[in-house]
Amino acid sequence: MSAGHTPVLAEEAVRWLRIDPEGTYVDATVGLGGHALEIARQLTTGRLIGIDRDARALEVARKRLEEYEKRVTLVQADFSSIDEVMNGLGAGPVHGVLADLGVSSLQLDTAERGFSFRLGGPLDMRMDSDSDEAITAADIVNQTAERELADLLYQYGEERDSRRIARTIVRARPIRSTTHLATVVAGAGTSRGRQKLHPATKTFLALRIAVNRELEALGQFLNRVPATLAPGGRWVVLSYHSLEDRLVKQKFQQLSREGVCAVLTRKVERPTDAEIAANPRARSGKMRVAEKLMPEEIPADWPRL
Numbered sequence: 267m268s269a270g271h272t273p274v275l276a277e278e279a280v281r282w283l284r285i286d287p288e289g290t291y292v293d294a295t296v297g298l299g300g301h302a303l304e305i306a307r308q309l310t311t312g313r314l315i316g317i318d319r320d321a322r323a324l325e326v327a328r329k330r331l332e333e334y335e336k337r338v339t340l341v342q343a344d345f346s347s348i349d350e351v352m353n354g355l356g357a358g359p360v361h362g363v364l365a366d367l368g369v370s371s372l373q374l375d376t377a378e379r380g381f382s383f384r385l386g387g388p389l390d391m392r393m394d395s396d397s398d399e400a401i402t403a404a405d406i407v408n409q410t411a412e413r414e415l416a417d418l419l420y421q422y423g424e425e426r427d428s429r430r431i432a433r434t435i436v437r438a439r440p441i442r443s444t445t446h447l448a449t450v451v452a453g454a455g456t457s458r459g460r461q462k463l464h465p466a467t468k469t470f471l472a473l474r475i476a477v478n479r480e481l482e483a484l485g486q487f488l489n490r491v492p493a494t495l496a497p498g499g500r501w502v503v504l505s506y507h508s509l510e511d512r513l514v515k516q517k518f519q520q521l522s523r524e525g526v527c528a529v530l531t532r533k534v535e536r537p538t539d540a541e542i543a544a545n546p547r548a549r550s551g552k553m554r555v556a557e558k559l560m561p562e563e564i565p566a567d568w569p570r571l
């Protein structure tokens with residue numbers, strides 16, 4: 267069962283994890299279980315903990331990993347609290363952590379989730395759509411002041427026409443649906459130049475990042491993983507957005523300077539042209555890998571975790 271989502275750099279990511287069949291691994295973004303399946307297949311007495319914010323994704327992952335259910339524990343949680351999840355399960359330091367950031371095909375291709383400007387649906391975009399507290403994209407689009415909205419589009423979507431788009435959105439309020447927003451943004455007359463992107467691509471990306479507080483969650487995750495990893499444990503992060511990749515790169519560099527981790531990917535690893543041709547969603551994928559150092563590799567006078 268492919269579950270409609272092809273895992274990106276799956277073979278390479280799992281190879282970097284260097285699976286010990288008796289080890290404990292965390293897939294912090296288990297999604298539809300694509301990478302998780304590759305990990306679970308290699309375990310004998312080991313354990314895989316799969317985390318995701320999205321209850322629907324976890325349902326799919328559960329079915330897909332059924333054959334390995336004795337080895338797999340799935341938890342609905344935000345990966346920013348990976349340490350609490352591990353404590354709650356009584357799982358000690360782990361041999362590897364994988365994070366495949368962003369959204370899954372299930373989220374993008376389900377109209378009612380509101381992630382896609384191509385599919386008519388409510389302006390929702392919450393990854394955890396069971397949460398009553400979380401704000402939706404409609405809240406942001408219809409209630410944020412024009413200037414703040416422009417800043418959000420610029421900061422998270424790197425949208426150069428943010429001011430013009432924000433002005434057009436504010437004039438067209440209330441905005442009722444994904445397709446309504448896409449039409450309004452397309453009508454803002456942006457200076458898209460030679461780019462092939464739909465004019466609403468960056469607006470939708472920025473809203474998704476804001477709704478799910480993705481950069482805040484990633485920042486907390488990056489701070490908390492080192493204490494979760496056993497010495498020698500591997501940490502693989504796949505990102506699809508330059509802001510995310512920058513956070514990962516900077517954290518890895520900091521941990522390397524502090525002597526906590528060694529960075530194993532001197533240059534970021536990307537999908538091959540053949541993988542991108544087979545799976546266009548791999549296009550912007552970037553993978554970075556670090557390894558927690560053994561205590562004897564850490565100089566005595568360097569900061570400890």
Ligand SMILES: C[S@@+](CC[C@H](N)C(=O)[O-])C[C@H]1O[C@@H](n2cnc3c(N)ncnc32)[C@H](O)[C@@H]1O
Binds near residue numbers: 302344
């Ligand atoms: C690209 S998909 C992962 C796909 C998965 N590797 C597979 O092969 O099926 C990213 C997943 O991460 C989840 N996610 C994103 N941010 C999260 C967070 N802060 N905490 C937990 N899950 C998160 C999303 O709900 C989504 O299911």
